[in-house]
Amino acid sequence: xxxxxxxxxxxxxxxxxxxxxxxxxxxxxxxxxxxxxxxxxxxxxxxxxxxxxxxxxxxxxxxxxxxxxxxxxxxxxxxxxxxxxxxxxxxxxxxxxxxxxxxxxxxxxxxxxxxxxxxxxxxxxxxxxxxxxxxxxxxxxxxxxxxxxxxxxxxxxxxxxxxxxxxxxxxxxxxxxxxxxxxxxxxxxxxxxxxxxxxxxxxxx
DNA sequence: CGACCGATTGACT
DNA sequence: GTCAATCGGTCGG
Numbered sequence: 001x002x003x004x005x006x007x008x009x010x011x012x013x014x015x016x017x018x019x020x021x022x023x024x025x026x027x028x029x030x031x032x033x034x035x036x037x038x039x040x041x042x043x044x045x046x047x048x049x050x051x052x053x054x055x056x057x058x059x060x061x062x063x064x065x066x067x068x069x070x071x072x073x074x075x076x077x078x079x080x081x082x083x084x085x086x087x088x089x090x091x092x093x094x095x096x097x098x099x100x101x102x103x104x105x106x107x108x109x110x111x112x113x114x115x116x117x118x119x120x121x122x123x124x125x126x127x128x129x130x131x132x133x134x135x136x137x138x139x140x141x142x143x144x145x146x147x148x149x150x151x152x153x154x155x156x157x158x159x160x161x162x163x164x165x166x167x168x169x170x171x172x173x174x175x176x177x178x179x180x181x182x183x184x185x186x187x188x189x190x191x192x193x194x195x196x197x198x199x200x201x202x203x204x205x
Numbered sequence: 206c207g208a209c210c211g212a213t214t215g216a217c218t
Numbered sequence: 219g220t221c222a223a224t225c226g227g228t229c230g231g
Contacts, residue, residue, distance in 0.1 A: 066227095067226080083213070084213055084214080085224030085226075086213085086225080089213080136213070136214070138212095139213085180211085180213070182210095
């Protein structure tokens with residue numbers, strides 16, 4: 001595929017579909033982060049869907065609050081939250097305005113800007129293990145310089161956005177239960193690319 | 206207001 | 219395998 005196709009920004013309509021349709025479609029898409037002259041790019045390899053009022057594990061389960069209000073914006077915005085007193089995680093907001101649903105980005109494969117990603121992650125990252133840069137939701141936010149300042153960012157803007165990326169076939173997609181939650185455990189709403197070494201570690205169930 | 210805990214990570218036994 | 223870090227959100231009193 002020509003590079004200009006892979007790097008064409010996803011349109012608003014992509015984000016307005018049902019969340020469980022969008023989640024697996026996000027696999028293979030490129031996450032692009034621009035800061036000044038720097039451009040960081042990673043291919044999305046693992047995601048989880050959070051279905052608002054239908055989902056006790058979702059921040060939006062009990063309705064809109066100051067913290068989760070971005071989840072209720074129109075699809076195609078970035079919802080960033082702070083957790084464990086030290087980590088940020090980012091989500092792609094989905095569906096129409098007023099519906100509190102989103103897809104958590106759990107892991108990406110670094111494609112461009114590896115050195116600045118290493119710098120953002122700090123010296124604890126071994127150079128021998130490139131996957132340690134972005135194989136977890138908080139790791140990828142740190143590597144991409146995503147913080148509360150990017151909460152509410154429009155994915156049709158130029159600060160952070162998604163592009164068409166690489167084609168991923170249905171046969172390459174594995175569906176499992178979600179990770180690290182205490183309610184809604186049974187829902188098979190985690191999706192990742194089979195065999196990709198940048199997928200986060202799966203704990204025993 | 207106090208207590209509990211989290212869509213995690215990294216260090217350590 | 220276990221566990222501390224570290225603080226905002228949430229809920230009960």
